[in-house]
Amino acid sequence: MKCSDARHGDRLRILVAALSFGMAGSLAETASGADATAREIGRGRYLAIAADCAACHTAHSGLPYAGGYGIPSPFGTIYSTNITPSRSYGIGTYSEADFARVLRRGVTPEGKYLYPAMPYTSYTNLTDADIRSLYVYFMNAVKPVEQMSRPTRLMFPLNMRFLMIGWNWLYLKKQRMAVPGTATSQVARGAYLATALAHCDVCHTPRNFLMAEIPDRNLGGAALSSWYAPDITPDYPSGISTWTDEQLRLYLQTGNAPDKAQAAGPMAEAVEKSFQHLSGRDIDALIAYLRQVPPVGDPAYKRPRDSFGAPSHMEAAIRGSRVDTRTHGELLYSRECASCHQPSGKGSRDGYYPPLFHNTATGAPDPGNLVSVVLHGVRRNIDGRIVYMPGFGPESPIDHLSDQDIADVVNEVETSFGDPEVRITQEDVRNIRNEGRFSLSVTTERMVSLGGTILALALVSLGIVLIRRRRAARRRL
Numbered sequence: 001m002k003c004s005d006a007r008h009g010d011r012l013r014i015l016v017a018a019l020s021f022g023m024a025g026s027l028a029e030t031a032s033g034a035d036a037t038a039r040e041i042g043r044g045r046y047l048a049i050a051a052d053c054a055a056c057h058t059a060h061s062g063l064p065y066a067g068g069y070g071i072p073s074p075f076g077t078i079y080s081t082n083i084t085p086s087r088s089y090g091i092g093t094y095s096e097a098d099f100a101r102v103l104r105r106g107v108t109p110e111g112k113y114l115y116p117a118m119p120y121t122s123y124t125n126l127t128d129a130d131i132r133s134l135y136v137y138f139m140n141a142v143k144p145v146e147q148m149s150r151p152t153r154l155m156f157p158l159n160m161r162f163l164m165i166g167w168n169w170l171y172l173k174k175q176r177m178a179v180p181g182t183a184t185s186q187v188a189r190g191a192y193l194a195t196a197l198a199h200c201d202v203c204h205t206p207r208n209f210l211m212a213e214i215p216d217r218n219l220g221g222a223a224l225s226s227w228y229a230p231d232i233t234p235d236y237p238s239g240i241s242t243w244t245d246e247q248l249r250l251y252l253q254t255g256n257a258p259d260k261a262q263a264a265g266p267m268a269e270a271v272e273k274s275f276q277h278l279s280g281r282d283i284d285a286l287i288a289y290l291r292q293v294p295p296v297g298d299p300a301y302k303r304p305r306d307s308f309g310a311p312s313h314m315e316a317a318i319r320g321s322r323v324d325t326r327t328h329g330e331l332l333y334s335r336e337c338a339s340c341h342q343p344s345g346k347g348s349r350d351g352y353y354p355p356l357f358h359n360t361a362t363g364a365p366d367p368g369n370l371v372s373v374v375l376h377g378v379r380r381n382i383d384g385r386i387v388y389m390p391g392f393g394p395e396s397p398i399d400h401l402s403d404q405d406i407a408d409v410v411n412e413v414e415t416s417f418g419d420p421e422v423r424i425t426q427e428d429v430r431n432i433r434n435e436g437r438f439s440l441s442v443t444t445e446r447m448v449s450l451g452g453t454i455l456a457l458a459l460v461s462l463g464i465v466l467i468r469r470r471r472a473a474r475r476r477l
């Protein structure tokens with residue numbers, strides 16, 4: 001009796017132990033499952049920031065990822081769509097395979113062909129693991145927004161989305177990017193970040209007349225509406241060979257490389273929303289990659305764009321003289337710019353107001369970025385600290401300058417602090433203000449030459465559609 005009691009007790013103890021072990025095991029399993037999802041979401045969030053999805057998919061003062069941000073093109077404005085997990089208006093019904101197809105091939109589950117304003121030509125290089133993390137993040141951690149996307153209506157014939165079949169056939173790579181086997185792992189990571197995620201090439205690589213990037217001018221400098229994204233290859237004198245690693249690091253992480261360059265316009269947005277949040281290791285990988293891309297170069301450059309100018313002594317020279325001999329441009333500089341950038345153009349000692357000499361905006365052979373900065377100002381939020389310069393264009397909060405005034409003050413800044421050979425007119429300012437870099441005549445020319453090409457593209461697309469249909473019909477037989 002005693003003995004069986006003992007045995008019974010043992011069994012009970014074993015049972016309890018087994019049960020509690022099992023329970024703990026399954027609890028641990030759920031906990032590790034939740035951990036894995038949390039880890040996946042964290043990874044996806046970082047990737048979404050590196051790929052800057054929010055910059056294009058969030059309208060000014062709109063809800064995160066609800067779309068409606070307009071991207072201008074010569075054919076009309078392309079609006080981004082709602083990519084929150086709303087089942088009615090967003091991507092809530094997407095499977096992971098649907099998501100991968102949109103990102104890599106630019107085709108939605110309903111078979112709609114996207115315009116390459118959505119950078120699927122970059123995301124086509126994303127790894128499976130990164131697509132999965134992005135998917136898990138969007139489905140689980142982004143708040144659904146029940147709001148219809150603003151429709152995009154481009155001019156005929158680009159309103160026919162099937163033309164993109166021909167475009168993709170010509171320009172969308174079939175294979176993912178290949179990194180040379182000789183590249184270090186840091187350079188390979190940098191190449192992946194720059195090409196697949198942060199898509200530096202989307203802005204810095206020039207495009208042909210069908211808006212496709214020109215591969216042998218990778219990162220060689222490109223116009224971007226009224227801005228110019230300069231050559232960032234190691235070319236001398238037009239690239240970044242004169243930049244130190246520390247200057248590139250500061251520029252990408254804060255938008256300000258002292259005595260060199262400040263980021264305004266689209267680059268300020270990319271720094272604010274994306275690059276300032278990248279890890280130090282990823283920033284260093286990007287720099288290592290930039291250092292070894294083939295130099296491209298631009299014949300317009302005679303000297304590095306950060307090598308022009310010196311402090312001005314103009315105000316000291318006129319002090320004490322009875323007649324003010326200043327030109328209209330000099331007067332405008334004193335009135336509108338000197339309070340922050342100093343009469344000498346040296347800026348403030350702490351660097352918050354940058355010097356205007358040895359500055360890439362004033363030393364570039366093309367004054368587009370300088371004019372755009374004067375028109376639109378600078379605004380960046382870096383880790384909660386706002387960097388701000390007011391614009392002087394039509395929406396100016398302080399002083400609205402005419403196109404002629406802007407031409408005069410820009411010519412003065414070029415003479416005193418930048419490349420004195422650069423001269424602009426009132427018309428140049430108007431063109432930059434109105435249509436970005438595409439002056440009306442250039443746009444018309446482009447449209448005319450595009451006419452024939454689009455016809456060819458339509459024929460190619462139609463051909464591909466017919467071949468696909470015939471193949472599908474043959475499979476059904």
Ligand code: HEC
Nearest residue numbers: 051052053056079080081083102108114115117118119152
């Ligand atoms: C440079 C701007 C830009 C960036 C960056 C961008 N998108 Fe887009 N995206 C667009 C535009 C514009 C469209 C709509 C294109 C069209 O109508 O043809 C779009 C469309 C989409 C669609 C199609 C939705 C639908 O069903 O119509 C998805 C999904 C999407 N983007 C996801 C993403 C994700 C995820 C990221 C980040 C990894 C991202 N996008 C980054 C501009 C961008």
Ligand code: HEC
Nearest residue numbers: 198200203227228229230261262263264266267270360369
């Ligand atoms: C959305 C478009 C856009 C993207 C994406 C972008 N850039 Fe830029 N970048 C610009 C523009 C525009 C300028 C000029 C800004 C100015 O002068 O205020 C610029 C300026 C720069 C400069 C300073 C050049 C100079 O001489 O002043 C560097 C360096 C740079 N970008 C590196 C990068 C790298 C590296 C990436 C990718 C990790 C990148 N950019 C992605 C648009 C972009």
Ligand code: HEC
Nearest residue numbers: 256262263264336337340352353354361373378387388389
């Ligand atoms: C209220 C102060 C203020 C005034 C007035 C002002 N600026 Fe600025 N400026 C700034 C600040 C702040 C920056 C950005 C510094 C940064 O990006 O870190 C800046 C940046 C610049 C840059 C570099 C931007 C780039 O993209 O490389 C140029 C060029 C410039 N200003 C020219 C001018 C000119 C010309 C005027 C007069 C028409 C002017 N500024 C008036 C404060 C001012």
